[in-house]
Amino acid sequence: MKSRRPLIAAAVFLAGGLLRLPLEQAVTADFRQQGLLSPPLEIATREKIGQNSWAIALSGLRTLVATFAQLQATGHFNKCEWTDLEGWMNTAVELSPQGTYYWDMGAWHMAYNAAAWYRLESDLPPLRKQAEERRWVEKGRQFYIRGIANNPGDWQLPMLYAVLLTDGRRFPDDQAAVEALRKAVATGKAPPYVHRQRFFAEARAGKDPAEMLAAVRSLLVHQENRVPTLLALCYTLEYQTNEPEDPAALALSIFGSEERALRILGDYYVNNVVDRMPERGVETGIRILEGRRGISPEDPKSYIRLKEVARQRLTLGH
């Protein structure tokens, strides 16, 4: 009788194993569908992180290994070794594809840091510099695109991607920025400033000013949206749709005081060297408002002068 016990035990164990087989298969499929479990690692990643780390990564420590991969990437960032950085950031996102931080960090390193390094620091001939800069901006964009595809419900990545697409120093693509921001808003989780960003992107992309103005007015009804850029956009759209006889009066009606109008319109005008927002009537308004305060366009305090300086700096690549 005694010898039967191990056999019964083995039979129970195997029966239990067979019983849980379809159940666990269903649970795994369900968890993967919910995005709670990552798909199996790609072979290339296995090779990259080495056999030991791979075993660890498969043993419930994927995000831990991803952290170390990102730290490796940071090491390469410090030494401006951009190709190595790209490799490690790819490893980090493969290990933790739902880690939006890694996608953002990787894209930021490539599109901003690497691209700027090639533009400003590299010893390459001018044409090669420009080509490399463009290549790294494109790499950053592709990184964001992959991140967005891996995190469909996330509003941050499309928003950050749109910020990159809008950047005047990084080969802007306004239509793509509008699409990205629409995607961010469509998640239903985006905070109000992302809705505003979408309007700004549409304004840059040349959407009908009358339509834009109606939308901006509806946004300005809410107190939290009465931010300087939206007020300035409202001013220029009003100017475009119905050119006023007295721009200062228009500015006063929108901004509340001439002093505030000059400050907001001035900042908008200077920042527009990079921001590329519509600005019809802005310069006229500034000239009138500055004239009333006795500031000449050549005065170092004048926003007209400050814009010139900003433009020169941008041309010089600072």
Add this chain to the structure above:
Amino acid sequence: MHRPAPNRPLNPRRIGVIAMHTFTQLVRMKVFYFLGIFAVILLASNLFNIQHIDRPNLEGMEVLRSIRNLSLGTMTMFSVVIGIVATALLIPKDVEDRTLYTILAKPVPRLDYLVGKLGGLVLLIFTSLLLMDLLMMGVLTIRTNMVLEAQTASALRIGWPPDQIAAMKEETAKLGPGWDLQVAVLAVFLRAVVIASAALLLSILSSSTLFTTVTGFIVYFIGNFQATAREVYFDSAGVSAMERLAGLAVATIFPDMSLYNVIDKIISGMEVPPGTVATLCGVTGFYLVMHLFVSWLVFSKKEF
């Protein structure tokens, strides 16, 4: 008239006594020393702070992420190591100390002995994780407040509007202390319970501590490939009969450890629905009962 309690198995009081004895026995083996190592790792994770990056939303984020990753990673490692090594030691140590004979000579059902032993070990893992959890939450709370302050200052300097700052703070707070981390710690605990019960079964089959330890770790690692093995079995396209059979064998014998990898997603900031937690508890319960029952089948007639 007072009557002696019948010698029925699964007596909670009896199991409690054995469990508490096992817990004390393990504590005396100074297993809590690893908490010091954990504290050092936790403090070291605070140092992963890359230079100023001029992006408020990235300011200090890698520190919070590394605290979460390193803490939960270390908890996973320690709980699995304790689950395997301590279980491998339990019964051989009782045999060596002759405690086992004293216990089994009394009217203690062998099932109660096994449940009590495993219970003590589970209690040790639970206590260890609780202490590590408290440490992690403490460090994370302090650090999150520091990061939020730095981010806000940076955003104000650049001139972000209040709603943008509020949205950034909300996103950052998700990486701070929260219930999601408690779910992750629970998943770490459940995984340790499964591997401990599997190690108990192995230690019943073999009286060698070394064998149980080595095999326990093999079971743990192969358990992480279980989903792949199952796919080989179910998705037969391009797979030979031999490979399918091997897939079936692995999927039937080894516990599926990959299910608990939902921890990775929690660390990334993903919310886990209550149903998932219930599923994990259910799966763990199934393994626990099955491993205990099979262990008892072998142990009940085993001679020492």
